[in-house]
Amino acid sequence: MTFIFPLETHDQRAIVICGIVFGLLPTIIVFLRILARRKTHRALDTSDYLIITSCFFTVVYQGVAVSSVLVGGVGIHVQDIKDRFGIEDGATLFLKHLIAIQVLWALSLSLCRISIIHLFSKIFLVQSFIVIARATYVLVILWALAAIFSAFLLCQPFAFSWDRSIEGGTCGNAMISWITTGVLSMVSDLILLVMPMPYLLGLEVSWRKRLLLAATFSIGILTCVVSIVRIDMMTMIDFDDVTFTIPHTVLFSALEPCIAVTLSCIIILRPLFGGRYSPDHPTAYNNPSVDALARKNSNRRFKQLNDDSSETRLRPEDVGYRASIAKSPEPFKGFGNMGDIALEMGSISIKHEWTVKEERRPTSSTTQKAKS
Numbered sequence: 536m537t538f539i540f541p542l543e544t545h546d547q548r549a550i551v552i553c554g555i556v557f558g559l560l561p562t563i564i565v566f567l568r569i570l571a572r573r574k575t576h577r578a579l580d581t582s583d584y585l586i587i588t589s590c591f592f593t594v595v596y597q598g599v600a601v602s603s604v605l606v607g608g609v610g611i612h613v614q615d616i617k618d619r620f621g622i623e624d625g626a627t628l629f630l631k632h633l634i635a636i637q638v639l640w641a642l643s644l645s646l647c648r649i650s651i652i653h654l655f656s657k658i659f660l661v662q663s664f665i666v667i668a669r670a671t672y673v674l675v676i677l678w679a680l681a682a683i684f685s686a687f688l689l690c691q692p693f694a695f696s697w698d699r700s701i702e703g704g705t706c707g708n709a710m711i712s713w714i715t716t717g718v719l720s721m722v723s724d725l726i727l728l729v730m731p732m733p734y735l736l737g738l739e740v741s742w743r744k745r746l747l748l749a750a751t752f753s754i755g756i757l758t759c760v761v762s763i764v765r766i767d768m769m770t771m772i773d774f775d776d777v778t779f780t781i782p783h784t785v786l787f788s789a790l791e792p793c794i795a796v797t798l799s800c801i802i803i804l805r806p807l808f809g810g811r812y813s814p815d816h817p818t819a820y821n822n823p824s825v826d827a828l829a830r831k832n833s834n835r836r837f838k839q840l841n842d843d844s845s846e847t848r849l850r851p852e853d854v855g856y857r858a859s860i861a862k863s864p865e866p867f868k869g870f871g872n873m874g875d876i877a878l879e880m881g882s883i884s885i886k887h888e889w890t891v892k893e894e895r896r897p898t899s900s901t902t903q904k905a906k907s
Contacts, residue, residue, distance in 0.1 A: 538606075540606070540608050540616075544611070546786075547611075550603075550610070551605070554601040555601070557593070557790060558793075564796065565587055568586065570807065574807065575806050581653050585646050589646035589795075589796055595639055596639040597789055599632055599635050600789045603785060606628055607631075608626075608778045609629055610782050611625075611778055611779060612778070613625040613776050613779065614776075627698065629778050630777075631697045633697075634696060637682065640682070640791070644679075644720060644791065644795055645675050645676065645678065647796050648723055652668050652727070654799075654803070655668060655727075655730060661734060671726055689709060690704065690706040709774070714769055717765060718766065720791075721759055721766070724759045732749060732753075751801075751802055755795075757798060765784065765788055768784045768787055
């Protein structure tokens with residue numbers, strides 16, 4: 536029968552309570568994300584399925600963290616586990632939990648980051664961004680593999696990871712391994728934070744909206760802060776009394792994927808908090824008119840041409856030539872799905888492609904010949 540340790544210390548209670556909260560919070564947020572998709576009549580895509588899977592591993596992680604306290608003895612001195620509770624090898628059960636913690640931590644974070652990259656690739660339809668996104672894909676996958684394999688390959692044989700009585704067993708430096716994967720994790724978060732900023736700040740909208748969008752996407756800085764604190768907590772671990780000195784690391788390791796999943800969903804929850812929706816027009820926000828935006832951001836002044844107008848020529852004001860337009864039957868083919876931009880960023884979905892050609896203004900002599 537499995538022995539359950541009593542909750543006697545503040546660290547034990549904190550991990551158990553936070554494990555419950557950190558399991559519920561991302562679950563609720565992911566549910567709201569799915570609800571936002573349904574409200575805008577959009578099917579779930581790859582980024583949604585990835586974040587759902589990441590949320591699953593995050594919740595399982597919280598369960599393992601709580602189990603490490605109740606079954607593994609986290610928060611209690613190793614010597615007390617032996618003397619008070621009669622468990623000879625006090626750290627064995629926790630060290631088994633530690634393998635699962637490392638694997639679940641890497642899986643939940645990597646899947647969350649890949650989901651974010653996939654979502655960004657559909658928002659920023661620029662070839663340079665797509666190239667950066669693919670390189671980041673590779674970086675995140677390599678980091679995840681390194682973090683997972685280090686959990687299994689650090690000690691030889693593998694059972695020596697928790698059973699130090701095995702003769703001939705050896706282990707590498709766990710502290711260096713954990714700090715290295717922690718630093719690389721933080722670097723991945725920083726890359727995801729910086730990636731969209733040049734494109735957001737380059738949008739042809741008012742500075743206020745640009746800064747608002749940048750602030751929305753930069754909330755991922757919280758994950759970086761948690762990573763830094765987590766790395767600092769690692770340096771305080773004493774492996775001779777690992778169960779008593781590791782609670783803060785377990786706590787912040789549990790917080791990191793919870794924050795990552797939550798923040799990755801927040802940026803697309805806007806449909807739940809305003810706007811008008813229909814199957815053909817996903818979003819309608821109270822933004823300035825397209826004509827006003829064009830007049831503000833364009834260097835040329837064109838007369839307004841409404842969508843239902845019968846005009847077939849754009850006539851620039853005070854310019855010595857005319858421009859004709861024609862509707863192309865071929866749909867726009869870009870680097871991603873333009874329809875998702877309306878949902879993710881609240882901008883305009885392009886439904887037509889127009890080809891603009893310049894013509895010289897007829898001279899007076901040509902005009903006279905045409906009249907005659």
